[in-house]
Amino acid sequence: MEESAVRGLESKDTNNRKCFSKISVEGYDTSVHEFPLKLALAKHFASCGKIVDIDVPRDFKKRILKSPLFIIFHAKEGESPVDKALELSGTDVGGWNVVVKSLPGQQMYRDPGGVDRFKGERT
Template identity: 35%
Template sequence: MDVYTILRSATGFESEAAEKAFVDKCRGKPSYNFCGDDTCLPEDEIKKELINHFNSCGEVLSVIVPKDPDDSPNLHRRAVVILLGDGAEEKALQLNGTDIGGWNALVKVEPEQEDEESSRYRSSLIDELMNDPKFWYGVSVRGYDTSLPVDQVESALKKHFSYCGEITHGFVNTLDKQTNIYFSLQEEEARALDLHGTKVGGFKLDISRVPSVLSNRPLGNGQIGLGYTVPAHMIEFAGKTDDDTDDEIEDKVIAFKKQRRFI
């Protein structure tokens, strides 16, 4: 009988709750029998065999025996072993082809797969942020005194652009030495563009329209035209979503949409 042992590696958890959430995410529906062509073993026994076989690779955090979709007991030849420890994954892969109590272990790494429903939900959150009217109209400002602290840049630009209309969001990018300022209405954006060449603290401003959903729309049907640029506010937000859960992304989307930094 062949046993396909699919590995997931973990690098540590901040709390017991985080560890439990990780295991529950991988678990699926458990099977109570692990069966071959002519024998069935209790789930506890197959888990014990796998723990004993892989404990030299690192801490065996969990062994999961998923239930097959058609619930056929003769197809239960797959288990997930979750290992914790430096180099645990590489050590376990070296056990590929070894004997586990009469079974031939075929070991491979299982890539993380996002649940389809979770993926759709995450996409809807990002789409909501992408098309938020708060970020439809804006300007990119360069040329000001970049040696000033961020709070002084914000204060100076807020004062300079306040007559244009309601500033809905502003972001000082210290790396690119530019500031993006967004407005509620198109005519407010036009007033801001008219300030091109004016001075703040003796520095001449270079002002252009910021890439937004309205100013550089895709062509449709998934096509992207020449010169298309990702909306600037999405680039600003992008670094906030790495390795986050859906709930964490939802919280960050809400917080990001509420930011009114120049107010």
């Protein structure tokens, strides 16, 4: 394989790595059902960027949701979904005020192995 072709593959592989940003969200009623909560939050934070996952921890003994929950955004170079999400802190989401916090040291991170968690494969 030519040297220029190898360099092209290396740069393509580096560009395919995914960048993620993560925030914590508080202020919701922990006795609500998880699915409607996720729908409301997905709609509320859609303007911030592409949402990859909304992780809602549970207390199985008490049968309630725990607080805070975490939202993970796919972040492109030059974009900051965390900053956009922080601007929504204190806004109304279906009768409760959302409290958004950035997580220290995790404003943006790269997936080092390029693992696609939905396909279970390495890229």
